[in-house]
Amino acid sequence: MNNNVKKIPIALAILAISLVLLPSLAFGRNLPPVKGAVLPEINLPVPENAAHRNYLGVESGTFFKVPQIKARVVIIEIFSMYCPYCQKEAPEINRLYNLIEGDPDLKDKIKLIGIGAGNSSFEVGVFEKKYNVPFPLIPDEDFSIHKCIGEVRTPYFLGVKINDDGKHQVFYSKLGGFKGAEPFLDLMLKLSGLKGEE
Amino acid sequence: MKKHGNLILTLGVISVFLWSATAFCLSDVFKNNIYNPGLLKPTDSVLKVKVGDIAPDFSLPSVSGGRISLSQYRGKKNVVLSFVPAAWTPVCSDQWPGYNIVKDIFDRNDAILLGITVDNIPTLFAWTNQMGTLWFPVLSDFWPHGAVADRFGVLRSDGVSERTLFLIDKKGIIQYIGVNDINKRPRLEILVKELERLGR
Numbered sequence: 001m002n003n004n005v006k007k008i009p010i011a012l013a014i015l016a017i018s019l020v021l022l023p024s025l026a027f028g029r030n031l032p033p034v035k036g037a038v039l040p041e042i043n044l045p046v047p048e049n050a051a052h053r054n055y056l057g058v059e060s061g062t063f064f065k066v067p068q069i070k071a072r073v074v075i076i077e078i079f080s081m082y083c084p085y086c087q088k089e090a091p092e093i094n095r096l097y098n099l100i101e102g103d104p105d106l107k108d109k110i111k112l113i114g115i116g117a118g119n120s121s122f123e124v125g126v127f128e129k130k131y132n133v134p135f136p137l138i139p140d141e142d143f144s145i146h147k148c149i150g151e152v153r154t155p156y157f158l159g160v161k162i163n164d165d166g167k168h169q170v171f172y173s174k175l176g177g178f179k180g181a182e183p184f185l186d187l188m189l190k191l192s193g194l195k196g197e198e
Numbered sequence: 199m200k201k202h203g204n205l206i207l208t209l210g211v212i213s214v215f216l217w218s219a220t221a222f223c224l225s226d227v228f229k230n231n232i233y234n235p236g237l238l239k240p241t242d243s244v245l246k247v248k249v250g251d252i253a254p255d256f257s258l259p260s261v262s263g264g265r266i267s268l269s270q271y272r273g274k275k276n277v278v279l280s281f282v283p284a285a286w287t288p289v290c291s292d293q294w295p296g297y298n299i300v301k302d303i304f305d306r307n308d309a310i311l312l313g314i315t316v317d318n319i320p321t322l323f324a325w326t327n328q329m330g331t332l333w334f335p336v337l338s339d340f341w342p343h344g345a346v347a348d349r350f351g352v353l354r355s356d357g358v359s360e361r362t363l364f365l366i367d368k369k370g371i372i373q374y375i376g377v378n379d380i381n382k383r384p385r386l387e388i389l390v391k392e393l394e395r396l397g398r
Contacts, residue, residue: 082296082383083225084330117224122387123296130299146224153226176226 032150033170039066040148044138052136066160067168071111073192078156079114081127086155090131095181097135117146161192233286240379243360246351253366256346258337261322266335276309276396277366283358283380285317285325293383295329303390307397316344316358365392
């Protein structure tokens, strides 16, 4: 066989790898966190609202990390005020928050935050006011957090379990799939292992 | 192998562009239906109007039926014209859904929003249906192609319009022009600040 012909499969393999990896290498593109992994290093701005700081158990300052939140489980919604699905689901996400806060067994164990991908503080504030969102919404104006978590579409949900030793683990990472407050809470309890502890 | 090497390099570079713009159309509502034109020249036209000019009048067909003219709001409402480049493209698809939840801000400042693209009515119908029910008229500047955009000086050389906001007061005078980088969504706070200035 001609040497050049033999090299074709190798060339195709390199091409396939380049198609997958080149964008990641060129832009430092991350993949979304997978189940069992830890979150990438993301610094979240500390909420200006004292009630939100109190809810999360973080002290005033500049930035905090998800594992610093005083909870066993943190549910993160990546949203945008410009996203029609996020707008439509906002009342139901609020109900999820109310279900958790209304249950004495859960209220200190599960916390909820939203990260506004590409949204300024003003834009996040508009969304918060429009839908009376009771939990902290964190702006990500320059998409820096969004890039760290794999430039996911919205709404995207992450479930993170924080262990007693401060270590953490992603137990849920999925685009959409929010079928209502009760089934979602049930799923979070089951997947995080909190259900068996009740 | 040199040929293969070139092919690999070319496809690799193409793949970079295919992947790089996903951040700019985030909502899953559009799923995989957004065409990515890649990074475009930020602006590609020369304005034909300026702040203080009387805005050129126009009459365009609306997606919801009938025609809308700019002059019908004269003496009644401040008008925001939001030109976006094209349906089913990044950024645009994530712009009007945001305006759709701030009707109260427009109302408070006695303003109406008119969304305009160079697409035809059936295309705009299918595209805006994905955004939910829009409270503001969406107008088609399809034929004569981009004529209104051209009169304002925001028609690009490839036939789509710039991503532009015009604020026109009740006297028909242009009070603000924001020609945005076509690749980026204009910040809502800028529009709101200008609306509030106009609404005073």
